[in-house]
Amino acid sequence: MADAEEDYSSLPLTERATHKIWKVRKQAYEDITKDFEKSGSESDVCFKPWLNDPSVWKSIVADANVAAQQEGINALYAFLQFGGPNAGNRSRPYTISSLAEKGIVSTKAATKSRSIDVLLLYIELDTPSPIVDELVPFLSHKMPKVVAATTNVLYTIYKEFGAKTVNPKPVLQFLPKLFAHGDKNVRAEAVNLTVELYKWLKDGMKPMFFNDLKPVQQKELDEAFEKVKNETAKQMRLLRSQQVAAAESSAGHGDDSEAEPEGETDAFDLFEPVDVSSKIPKDFWEQINSTKWKDRKESLDVLYGILNVPRIKEEDFNELVRLLAKSMKDANITVVIVAANCVECLAKGLRRGFAKYRSAVFLPIAERLKEKKQTVTDALSAALDGVFDSTSLTDILEDTMELLKNKNPQVKLESLRFLIRSLRNTRIAPAKNEVKVISDNVTKLLADTLEATRTAAAEAMGTLMKIMGERAMNPFLDGLDDIRKSKIKEFFETAQVKAKDKPPAPSVAMSMATTAKQGVKKKVAAKNPSSQIQPSRAGAPNTNRPSVEETSSPSKRVSSVTKPLAPKQQPSRLSKKTPLPPAIASPTRAAAQIEENVPHNPPVASKFGLGSRGGLTARTLQAPHSHSKPVEGLKSIDLQSSNIERAELERLRLEKETWLTETVGYRVEKEKLLQELSEIRLQNVQLIEEHTRDVLSIKAKETQLLRLRSDIQTAEESVEKKQREIDRLKRELARFSRASSPSASDFADTIATEPYGGYPRERTTSASGISSTGEHSQRMSALSRPRNRSSLAGSYTIDDSQIGYPSREGIRSPISESGASKDKSQQHKIDGDVRIGDPTDPNENWKRAAQVTSQLKMRIEQMKARQHMRGVS
Template sequence: MADNEAAVLAAAKKLPLDERAAHKTWKVRSELFDDVKDACAKAFSSEDPILHQAGAEGGGGPLFAKGLGDANLNVQDTSIEALCAWLAKADVQQASRLASSVCSAISAKSLKARPFTVAKAAEACYLLVELEQQESVVESAIKASGDKVPKVAVAALDILKNAVSLFGTKVVDPKPIIRALPTVYGSANAQVRDKAKEISVELASYLGLAVVAGALFEKMPAAMKKDVEAAIAELPPGKRAPERWTRREQEERAVAAGQPEAMDVDDEAEPGLVAAEAAEEVDEGVDAYEYATPVDILGPLQKEVLTIVDDRVAFWDCFESKKWNVRKAALDRLRDAARATRLAEGDYGAVVRELKKVLAKDANITCATAAAEVAGALGSGLRSGFSSAAKSLCPNLLERLKEKNIMMSRAAEDTLRTLGTHCYSLLDVAEDLVAAMEHKNPKVRLETGKLVTAMVEGCPKPIALRALKESLPAALGKLASDADAGVREAAQAGLAAFAVRGGSLAAIEKVLEKLDDGKRKKVEELPASKGSSPRPGAGKSLGGAAIKAAQPAPARRQPAAAGAPPSARSAPGGGRDEEASAGPRLGPEEALERFAELVGADTGKSGR
């Protein structure tokens, strides 16, 4: 019998891999994967023939999927070991061909097998994440988390938890996990619920409490929420760093570690420094909005009846009441509802009409303050879906900046900044801002100047200076000579912000020409005092090369002849006489046009 078995095994070694994987004798199938594991261990790179042979499609599907789905437990064990050895040498392209089939087999079979197989299956999943196949891993693990067998669900959730913990949320997309967790929170099995809590804590360690609270706390049972909050409170302070990296990241880190420090020449980073920056990139913050589930507030409010003192009034009828406290109660209720992290889109036309009416006509400051706060909450929760409404509310909010009541003016200012961040661009409301900067009330002029400066500095993309040069910078130029000192300072700061974002003082040269020497000098000095230095021919924010190309090369300075009068000598930084002799020079208009062409800042793409 033993001799016959040996003969069968010896004969099988001569067969193609897919035929050995389909052999009726389990030892032949098991020996196949032992051979694959040994061959992969000896391979030097992904170009070794065994990587192609074992990863290719056979007659009955991918080789590893057959082994993982085998009825014999020994074959399952050897196949998962062989898969790990193969993944250790494979490249991204090779892994992408079998990721889906392998992950499906792991969820269907491997997680139901012996502890050794489950552990190896988890490691195979992490190797797949290294090879950038995290989407298949997460999808199959989420599917297995709903298995009726608790140990399978626990194993799948453990893979999700460790994948997030090891690689972080920049590699492993948390959104599908967040969407799947509420179902797991309601599991009848305590171990499954505990794993769901652990995943929630891991997500919070990377994304922050605000994201997890906004996206998941409302869907947790009260006791679970308390446990998760306590666990999050015990997390160490600071940003969580991944413990494991994808192959691409490993290569970047290796290059960065082996690259000697280089001098920064002519504002251009060396390749090694770029790699180091990419490898050590710091997460600038996570927007909870991206992970939150949209909340419908219009439906519930439509049916709601408010109790104010002894009166019961339907929500929408409150806005028509002559009693300020009734109107205020409706606005407070609307504001509280709108403060959800993310709001479901819908027809907010009636809401906007009521807000405009209150902001424009309501003499009660507390009602107007509440209306401004509602507008800010809606803008934060709807983002681009509130764009049109936000633009229509802008003039009313700007007008409210004149109020002496600090709560009212602060609410209007905060809301304008929120809407400028999430709902519209400078170009969208340029006319309203210019009108406000010409307002007879100095407080409106002051706060509008500050608002424009903040929007310019916070704009995530280059501003279309060609579209704005005749409006906002010109209006700021007029304000720079305002009788009010605070207004003048705000206007000068706004002009400096435009110069920094434009990358060159040429962007506002036409405005600067109309200022006296003292004010012009102040504008030119402001960027340097804040750590920026816009100058003709240099622009960090939009790329030095593009700005340099927009300016003519400076002429080489010639020494003045002996005995020449002082006016003929070259002053530090160059004077008008020197400029006149330096050859062709672009004027402010031409330089600005050239600059706009180079950076592609057209009207249709501004501020978006």
């Protein structure tokens, strides 16, 4: 047995690695690992057998013995670690599938961990795409443990290298299948993988798979996403190519260079472009122009369903954009909302491809911001944000500034809010002239009458200050009061922006001072000729020139760089003899001195004959030629320049006094206007209160009038009802009298139809009112009193005083006296006739009729009394 073992050790490693005895294989794997670790470079002899026949690694990784498999995977790891990218490229096609089926599902934790390390090392050596492409098919494996282990490996890959380095698109397509898997371990690993991808892709990844999940799974994922929403994803491990680039970058920038923070990965490129134009129905173009708003809305709803995709294929959408812009002016707000949603989807789906359509839809959308309904405002604001994402701040700045001058306060407010969102999301800091334009227009709105507009203006200034810095924004805040400044500073501290203004380059004066101290003038001239100053022959007068430049204003230093004229350096040299405060070092004065000193430079240079020095001076941008001037002309030049500087100083002082006076006048005028504005507001409030009281009083009077009209209508209906009852009672009385006694019937007919004073009795009764009715009632009651036959047989006369008639002068009636007397005589005659021939029973009937008549009279009197009281009120 010992001899056999010695024979095994004498075999070549390639034969021992494929031996049938597992112990021999295990020992061979260990020896291979040691050889790789002792190697000096990737081209050593120990790597050649395994590079020439890389298919051997497939059997090594999938060794049937667990212990031998562990050592075999360790040997592969050492091979990749010390063999480099060449070893990975050669062995990768034979080992990935074996590692997925045998390595990552091993029961031994060490083997499983080393298998994952091998896969990560494969990615580090080259690119991640081949590894991921070979692992993705194992997500559909029939064994659940293989699917779960592969999902876990993918989670580790994205956690280490990030979604920016590893393309997440192939994995995102498999997520619905993983969540629909029957094994709970697979679903748990799918959740971990999805959360890790969400750290990089955020909500942009949802359209690819989220709608295919169950509602319970969606809720679970939303809760998990909420926990990591604010986490910033960062790549933990770099590829070899990235490591080389990082090393070169750190060597070039030094230790002070800071790595840029990892940003959110854009998921736009993960989606396939969708051809939406072919999906638009043919009747869409007819319905969108229909006169019925429902047809227009339905057509836009169909269009929104087509355009609501993550990415749209670029085509000619001019006609479609024109129709959407026209829909922004629709009278129905629901049509406007759907049209705005369509513009948002089209802008997000095209990204930069939508920039050419911006001019057609931007202003129609912004002008519709006058709508006060929040749903409309939200839809329009989202559409504007989509348009901005497809363009830049420079593209929308001019139109936005015009909107800030709009007369409608709602348009101004929403335009300001759109500007704030644009400043937050822009990744390129605005230029200096754009900052000035924004500041000039926004600061005017700080004094707006609407509180919300003033607050939005302060927020816009604070956001702009966050981008540009406090120092750059100080000139635009000088004229503001402390309250507005503090408000802007509050928004400045809390603002969150994506763009940062680059710090200004070091000034030329500072670089010149540094080079003067170090004395390395030749090297500085080679690197930056514009910042080099040629020393004069005397030497002493020029030693202080850099210090004078340092005391100059920043504007002068900038102008000295942007305008490379040689004589421009002369005022700085001459200011050494006539020192002046830094305030007078303006570009205007420098330009004036250049114009006066230019004709003197050429002849002076020829007198001194500087030769090569003159050539060097001519090549530098700021080299002063004044050193070549004659000594006798220096005093006159200094005197002349001093007089010019003094005159300009006086002029600047006068201008400053004038500006101060104007500023004081403006402030006084502003205070007066503010006071007048407050008085007008107070008067407006009082007028509004008075108007409110008048409106309430008018409404109260109208209410009373309506009530009175209702009461009058009710009374008229009651009168009509009573009149009908009177007519009914009259008919009852007439019918009852005819049925009981013919004479009584004739008497009733005589009373009803006999003319009374030239008029029929019915009209007389209605004209005489209550008094006539009372007469008739008393007369009827007198007639109905019981009498015996002896009294009836004698001479019986009914007197007016006995019956109780009122005096006829007190009753306004058209009935004449003659008619009344005639009626009396006829009545006496009829009464006598009736009384003579009536039996006993008719008397009872007459008594009963009299009672009915008296009741009728009382009702009529009560009704007329109520009408009279209503007329008085």
